[in-house]
Amino acid sequence: xxxxxxxxxxxxxxxxxxxxxxxxxxxxxxxxxxxxxxxxxxxxxxxxxxxxxxxxxxxxxxxxxxxxxxxxxxxxxxxxxxxxxxxxxxxxxxxxxxxxxxxxxxxxxxxxxxxxxxxxxxxxxxxxxxxxxxxxxxxxxxxxxxxxxxxxxxxxxxxxxxxxxxxxxxxxxxxxxxxxxxxxxxxxxxxxxxxxxxxxxxxxxxxxxxxxxxxxxxxxxxxxxxxxxxxxxxxxxxxxxxxxxxxxxx
Amino acid sequence: xxxxxxxxxxxxxxxxxxxxxxxxxxxxxxxxxxxxxxxxxxxxxxxxxxxxxxxxxxxxxxxxxxxxxxxxxxxxxxxxxxxxxxxxxxxxxxxxxxxxxxxxxxxxxxxxxxxxxxxxxxxxxxxxxxxxxxxxxxxxxxxxxxxxxxxxxxxxxxxxxxxxxxxxxxxxxxxxxxxxxxxxxxxxxxxxxxxxxxxxxxxxxxxxxxxxxxxxxxxxxxxxxxxxxxxxxxxxxxxxxxxxxxxxxx
DNA sequence: GAGCATTTGTCCGTATGTATT
DNA sequence: CAATACATACGGACAAATGCT
Numbered sequence: 001x002x003x004x005x006x007x008x009x010x011x012x013x014x015x016x017x018x019x020x021x022x023x024x025x026x027x028x029x030x031x032x033x034x035x036x037x038x039x040x041x042x043x044x045x046x047x048x049x050x051x052x053x054x055x056x057x058x059x060x061x062x063x064x065x066x067x068x069x070x071x072x073x074x075x076x077x078x079x080x081x082x083x084x085x086x087x088x089x090x091x092x093x094x095x096x097x098x099x100x101x102x103x104x105x106x107x108x109x110x111x112x113x114x115x116x117x118x119x120x121x122x123x124x125x126x127x128x129x130x131x132x133x134x135x136x137x138x139x140x141x142x143x144x145x146x147x148x149x150x151x152x153x154x155x156x157x158x159x160x161x162x163x164x165x166x167x168x169x170x171x172x173x174x175x176x177x178x179x180x181x182x183x184x185x186x187x188x189x190x191x192x193x194x195x196x197x198x199x200x201x202x203x204x205x206x207x208x209x210x211x212x213x214x215x216x217x218x219x220x221x222x223x224x225x226x227x228x229x230x231x232x233x234x235x236x237x238x239x240x241x242x243x244x245x246x247x248x249x250x
Numbered sequence: 251x252x253x254x255x256x257x258x259x260x261x262x263x264x265x266x267x268x269x270x271x272x273x274x275x276x277x278x279x280x281x282x283x284x285x286x287x288x289x290x291x292x293x294x295x296x297x298x299x300x301x302x303x304x305x306x307x308x309x310x311x312x313x314x315x316x317x318x319x320x321x322x323x324x325x326x327x328x329x330x331x332x333x334x335x336x337x338x339x340x341x342x343x344x345x346x347x348x349x350x351x352x353x354x355x356x357x358x359x360x361x362x363x364x365x366x367x368x369x370x371x372x373x374x375x376x377x378x379x380x381x382x383x384x385x386x387x388x389x390x391x392x393x394x395x396x397x398x399x400x401x402x403x404x405x406x407x408x409x410x411x412x413x414x415x416x417x418x419x420x421x422x423x424x425x426x427x428x429x430x431x432x433x434x435x436x437x438x439x440x441x442x443x444x445x446x447x448x449x450x451x452x453x454x455x456x457x458x459x460x461x462x463x464x465x466x467x468x469x470x471x472x473x474x475x476x477x478x479x480x481x482x483x484x485x486x487x488x489x490x491x492x493x494x495x496x497x498x499x500x
Numbered sequence: 501g502a503g504c505a506t507t508t509g510t511c512c513g514t515a516t517g518t519a520t521t
Numbered sequence: 522c523a524a525t526a527c528a529t530a531c532g533g534a535c536a537a538a539t540g541c542t
Contacts, residue, residue: 004509004510004511005510005511006510006511014447028525028526028527029526029527030525030526030527038511038512039511039512039513039514040512040513040514041510041511041512041513042510042511042512044527044528045510045511047527049447052447052448053433053447053448053449054449058526058527058528059519059520059526059527060518060519060520060526060527060528061518061519061520061521061525061526061527061528062519062520062521062525062526062527063520063525063526063527064526064527074484076484076486173486174484174486175485175486176483176484176485176486177483177484177485178481178482178483178484179429179481179482179484180479180480180481180482181431181475181479181480182479183303197264197302197303198302198303199303199304199475225431225449229430229431229432230430230431231428231429231430232428232429232430232482232484233426233427233428234324234326234424234426234427234428234429234482234484235425235426235427236326236423236424236425236426254528254529254530255529255530256529256530278506278507278508279507279508280506280507280508288530288531289530289531289532290531290532290533291529291530291531291532292529292530292531294508294509295529295530297508308507308508308509309507309508309538309539310507310508310509310537310538310539311506311507311508311509311537311538311539311540312506312507312508312538312539312540313506313507313508313539314507314508
């Protein structure tokens with residue numbers, strides 16, 4: 001099969017992009033069209049191809065920029081640290097509290113947190129930026145019986161983990177987690193500033209207190225696929241192998 | 251912000267698509283252009299939008315068809331069964347052995363299987379179809395010390411699990427697994443019949459024998475995002491909470 | 501197998517809209 | 522306000538794959 005012209009151009013550009021720092025501005029559609037002697041439509045197709053490969057990001061009116069994906073590993077063996085993960089990848093992490101308010105637990109979160117529905121809790125909405133680019137939004141629920149008041153603390157100290165440790169006197173660790181690739185609801189689309197109906201990462205998580213085993217926090221986090229590569233590791237130790245259900249098909 | 255014409259058309263079509271059975275043929279670009287009084291380019295943009303939402307599949311020369319995604323849940327509590335999962339979703343599963351050959355274990359697989367590099371093993375390549383559409387390809391490695399000869403059995407019995415149980419006299423269960431969303435290598439691109447450089451699901455997995463705890467099989471499976479929605483569930487039982495590393499950031 | 505209509509894929513040139521700088 | 526850059530849209534053309542006759 002013959003490679004299409006825009007495909008060849010995309011391959012050429014992709015090779016050149018490999019040398020560049022994330023955030024670098026890429027040649028405009030017009031200049032690509034001129035350089036390769038094609039129409040702007042073909043040049044555009046090539047850049048869209050690169051966007052599909054997650055190699056670039058495009059901003060209307062501003063230009064096209066070299067993209068980078070942060071590997072975020074979710075594992076049972078390691079406690080999560082988004083800020084550290086981003087920094088270790090050589091990027092600049094920032095998170096912003098968008099909303100913090102008392103609420104009553106919705107059914108799903110109540111069940112996960114092993115509380116009764118409508119139990120009093122704190123709802124926390126945050127946005128996460130990598131190198132100034134919005135990459136994720138999260139909603140977190142913390143039952144009021146873990147920490148009574150959270151508003152002031154949340155603005156002084158960005159890490160919820162630290163707040164729970166200091167104010168709640170608990171030691172939270174991730175006890176359950178579900179990762180999928182789904183279509184976000186309208187509210188999330190607004191918060192993530194993404195196109196409606198476009199699939200993004202969804203990580204649902206619940207943490208327990210190490211000592212008591214009691215759930216102390218749960219969250220749902222939506223992340224743009226172009227900005228992070230979520231990796232989930234699942235491990236069953238040999239001693240626990242028998243605990244599982246059995247079927248006879250691969 | 252005003253919604254673009256092709257976006258409106260996409261929304262209209264998406265609503266209509268919801269009523270249709272998977273596999274149904276969708277109106278052609280030309281007829282959409284005529285119906286909505288727009289150019290073919292705009293109609294095409296609308297259909298491409300639907301493709302991006304994973305609602306349709308397009309085949310050159312044939313047409314555009316309603317798509318369905320199969321939810322495939324990977325969990326510690328449940329043994330995997332691809333055929334059953336697909337059937338339960340109301341679709342028709344089929345897997346085909348493409349290649350079965352003796353080989354020496356590559357470094358990565360040798361390490362995972364706790365064998366020495368270049369140890370003799372069987373390499374098995376399979377393709378998976380849902381409703382006749384190619385959705386996944388897998389490579390599986392089985393050390394020769396688990397089953398000596400596998401060629402004939404593999405063609406008579408599709409389930410590797412069953413072969414291992416009967417010929418290898420082991421009871422395999424998934425002990426480790428890693429899921430990510432990655433760019434496939436050229437060989438995989440050919441086997442998956444997908445575009446180069448397009449990200450797809452990658453599930454790496456290793457199974458141990460229940461009784462001995464010894465690794466008996468490992469595999470890498472690549473799956474098209476438009477055909478499956480991979481969900482990974484990770485759970486740490488309260489008793490094991492202390493086993494993990496600690497950090498102090500969320 | 502050959503021929504034909506259909507359908508998507510690619511590409512051209514041009515024009516206008518809209519967001520950013 | 523002007524220049525730049527991406528977004529949307531038009532109309533036309535041919536290529537390539539598919540499915541049917």
